[in-house]
Amino acid sequence: MNTKPWSLPTRYLVLGLLILLGAIGLWYIRTVLQPLIIAAFIAYLITPIVNYLDRKTKLSRRAAVNLVFFITIIFVVGIPATMTSLFFAEIQRIISDITNVINQVIGWLASPHSFAGNTFSFGQAAEQLIQFRSSMLAPLTENAFKLLEQTSLGALWFVVVLVAIYFFLSHWPNLRDGFIASFPSDYQAEIWQLYLRIRAVWMNYLRGQILLMLIVGVVFTVAWFIIGIPGALVLGLAAGLFTLIPDVGPFLAVVLAASVALLEGSTWWPSFPHLGVVLVVASVYLVLIGIKNFWLRPLIMGRSVHMPEALVFICIILATVLWGILGALLVIPAVVSLAVIFNYLRRRALGMAPFADPDPEITKHLPRSKSRPGAVPPKGKA
Numbered sequence: 001m002n003t004k005p006w007s008l009p010t011r012y013l014v015l016g017l018l019i020l021l022g023a024i025g026l027w028y029i030r031t032v033l034q035p036l037i038i039a040a041f042i043a044y045l046i047t048p049i050v051n052y053l054d055r056k057t058k059l060s061r062r063a064a065v066n067l068v069f070f071i072t073i074i075f076v077v078g079i080p081a082t083m084t085s086l087f088f089a090e091i092q093r094i095i096s097d098i099t100n101v102i103n104q105v106i107g108w109l110a111s112p113h114s115f116a117g118n119t120f121s122f123g124q125a126a127e128q129l130i131q132f133r134s135s136m137l138a139p140l141t142e143n144a145f146k147l148l149e150q151t152s153l154g155a156l157w158f159v160v161v162l163v164a165i166y167f168f169l170s171h172w173p174n175l176r177d178g179f180i181a182s183f184p185s186d187y188q189a190e191i192w193q194l195y196l197r198i199r200a201v202w203m204n205y206l207r208g209q210i211l212l213m214l215i216v217g218v219v220f221t222v223a224w225f226i227i228g229i230p231g232a233l234v235l236g237l238a239a240g241l242f243t244l245i246p247d248v249g250p251f252l253a254v255v256l257a258a259s260v261a262l263l264e265g266s267t268w269w270p271s272f273p274h275l276g277v278v279l280v281v282a283s284v285y286l287v288l289i290g291i292k293n294f295w296l297r298p299l300i301m302g303r304s305v306h307m308p309e310a311l312v313f314i315c316i317i318l319a320t321v322l323w324g325i326l327g328a329l330l331v332i333p334a335v336v337s338l339a340v341i342f343n344y345l346r347r348r349a350l351g352m353a354p355f356a357d358p359d360p361e362i363t364k365h366l367p368r369s370k371s372r373p374g375a376v377p378p379k380g381k382a
Helices: 010-027 032-055 061-110 122-136 140-153 155-181 185-227 233-242 248-264 275-305 309-349
Strands: 113-115 116-119
Touching: 010 032, 032 155, 032 309, 061 116, 061 155, 113 275, 116 140, 122 140, 155 185, 185 233, 185 275, 185 309, 233 248, 275 309
Parallel strands: none
Antiparallel strands: 113 116
């Protein structure tokens, strides 16, 4: 059946309404978008492994997805689950040690002491310390279990994240191909190039993150070894791995190191007070984390995505204030991706070529036989 095509103003009007309705819909469901964003980011992190298995082995993509997905579940769910009881047991032990030290100090302050023939009483300081013990330290263990209970209440969201990760891993090629195929055939080739340029931004960002994790892991391992903390290698590797989570990750890493220092002290200076070792650990952490946040991270991320280091630092700070940890983690590749899209739209709106210069790193991923409109990337390219 032949139908009369819509006029140009009608098409623009309908397109504008669709964009407006889409924006309103996203605004109303904004509270549930965060788990999906987390799932998409995790899927992005492990997709290169799926692609490698898909290209280099005889496994189908579905088999590669299943293998990588279940290994990820083992690391994300299994290991923390087995360490939960040990973690809370260590917290209780640390709290008990701190309480014993405070009790000893209270006992010393409560008794009068004579110095050079003069008697001094510190009863008021002892009362304040007793109040601190009652109001702060006593509920810590109870609050730790309340935190575990609140975390378990979020199990439903955790299941949603797991299902979304599997969906993105399994269906991303189809989603990508379907989205690009929705454009007119004359524009599909340049949309492919736009997609590959954005993909290159995120892959460069991933490589920068891996480099940052390696540097932080090595530096903290050396630092803890010099201080003499038992398990310096494991604690250093944990610090490097936790670097993936801005602010919170490094803090958790230093809490682990400080806990070990409080319980075990230093292997190089056994007679040195454990609390003194904790203070040394905290001081070294503040220095190293300051160097990482103010110099190393902006430098690596800026060079990875070709963005000025000062602008990287500003974006990370603003994203942390506005959107928290997730914003700080994703702001750099998101900003650069938006810049790539904006530049493409600007050039097309001005009647220019979609891209200023051909990028050899991009064009080499386009199959020569399928570089025409509607081209699809080779097997395994995501």
